[in-house]
Amino acid sequence: MIASTNTKRVVIEPVTRVEGHGKVTILLDEKNRVQQARLHVVEFRGFERFIQGRPFWEVPVLVQRLCGICPVSHHLAAAKAMDRIVGGENLTPTAEKMRRLMHYGQMFQSHALHFFHLCSPDLLFGFDADVAIRNVIGVAAKYPDLAVQGVMMRKYGQEVIRLTAGKKIHGTGAIPGGINKNLSVEERDFLLKDLDQMITWSRGALKIAKDYTVENLEKVAPFGSFDSNHLSLIRADGAMDLYHGNLRAIDAQGNKIFDQVDYCKYVDYIVEEVRNWSYMKFPFIKSLGPETGWYRVGPLARVNTCDFIDTPEAEAARKEFMAVTDNKPNNLTMAYHWTRMIELLHSIEKIKDLLHDKDLQGNDLVVKGERREEGIGLIEAPRGTLFHHYRVDKNDQVVMGNLIVSTTSNNEPMNRAVQKVAEDHLSGQSELTEGLLNHVEVAIRAYDPCLSCATHALGRMPLVVELVDAQGNMIDRKAR
């Protein structure tokens, strides 16, 4: 939108305490009323194109460099796609359980990082607290015990990743058709040592998120909120499953849009719109169209879509959460925090179950079957449903890659949240203070966006010059 002379442009750049590069622009009229508010993702990678020609077995290690916060998600989604290329999608119990352990470790560290390191300052100090203390260092000064818990919980998740993937960031554990190591008894015992402490702290973190939401419900309920569809993977029996399942989408009232869809058919259900003001695309459900087909993903969507959670403490927490909205989907942006902590507890419960499973010490690590030329792998990453899709030729080289990263699906929801907060809190204010502007970022942070993940195409900016006459007719157009 071209600003007219009376329009003021306010920019928040960069959006901080999120992963990746984004900025918010707000256009105000002469009375400081919000005309437009947008989250622009300003980063652009090129993974779909530059992985072409690479050997397929390299992809799980290569594409995780999309994101250093949740590399395991990309590592595993790509590995699941490559399982299908080598005909090894029916993994051995050891391989599947090692991957699940890696994934729950990842979920645990990512959710702890987001809650304690990135978001807790807003919740503990207030949205408009002094910028000098509104960060994790400020939390460490005022609530040292809490900060230590956050640091040690993240560390625990990272250790789980290190022992399953080989290193804490950008590991190599998953390979097409399986895994390259099991978990030794020594490694298992090392992780069991701090497990009970982690469970206790996870309960505490869940309580903080729940109490915050319930005690401030009047304030947080309208904050950046709106009705939406929700999408996630779901197990065949309707349970939440973060590693594998079929696709389920529901509307804001909980009616199913589609259910138990084989994710290898995702192209029939999901498409992505391109808009010129963000490098991040805008996905929507094909049958509904771009106006009403957009949806949320991530912890809130997963708790809304699932019928139950298969670990006892997280299931009890889910029931408590759903009771707030009479078992209808919860559409509050700020409810992401509560659901994220339900998943934190679920992940550590799952880690506990897995560590007591002797299959992790098995030696049957890899399976192979009939070679295919196309592979699709989906996973529930910390931030939502992650789609990886590849075609591989007879020379084992990748010829096509398509990625729909979790945060991309939340693009429209985040923009709605930004627009709503701008209208509710900023519109008509005589002065836009730093604290007021942070309100916009609080809404974005609720989605835990991973903006560098989401913008994985990379290339030269096309320069398009259009010469238009006074009637708006195009006279000439030059493109680079």
Place this chain on the structure above:
Amino acid sequence: MAKPKVATTSLAGCFGCHMSLLDIDDRILKLVELVDFDKSPIDDIKKFTGRCAVGLIEGGCCNEENVHVLQDFRKHCDILVSVGDCATMGGIPAMRNTIPLAECLEEAYLNGPTVHNPSGRIPNDPEIPLLLDKVYPCHEVVKIDYHLPGCPPPADTIWQALTALLNNNPLDLPYELIKYD
């Protein structure tokens, strides 16, 4: 005496190096006793508030905004450190340097199997930064004082380098902490 300041940024990186910095775990509580953080994605300081002793740069330069941020860091930091493979040599994002850029854009916005783009538009709003012809390592854009290799450099590497620099000690990392992965 006021504590020295440290600033950090991620340019064309994945935040993995920042995550590796956080992997110093409880030593982060020691670090905040040694230093104050200035501009960084982990706090909400969006513009430099003063002179910094050390600037940690993750990622190379893939767009004009990266260049401006890097130049700003050079201006405000006594010592500038390229952290990780992307900052030191472009890293994985520099794989696009051998490919015509129009092809990258067409793949992402026109040809992908889930793209819905009836008007054939490619993002070009003035609010999103112009991309550079290729991805540049940081030392090709400004003077860089130290390089820490690795994808990412291990937490111990970052910790030892940072504490050495803050204490005016020579940067003498043991062989095991120099990684090229």
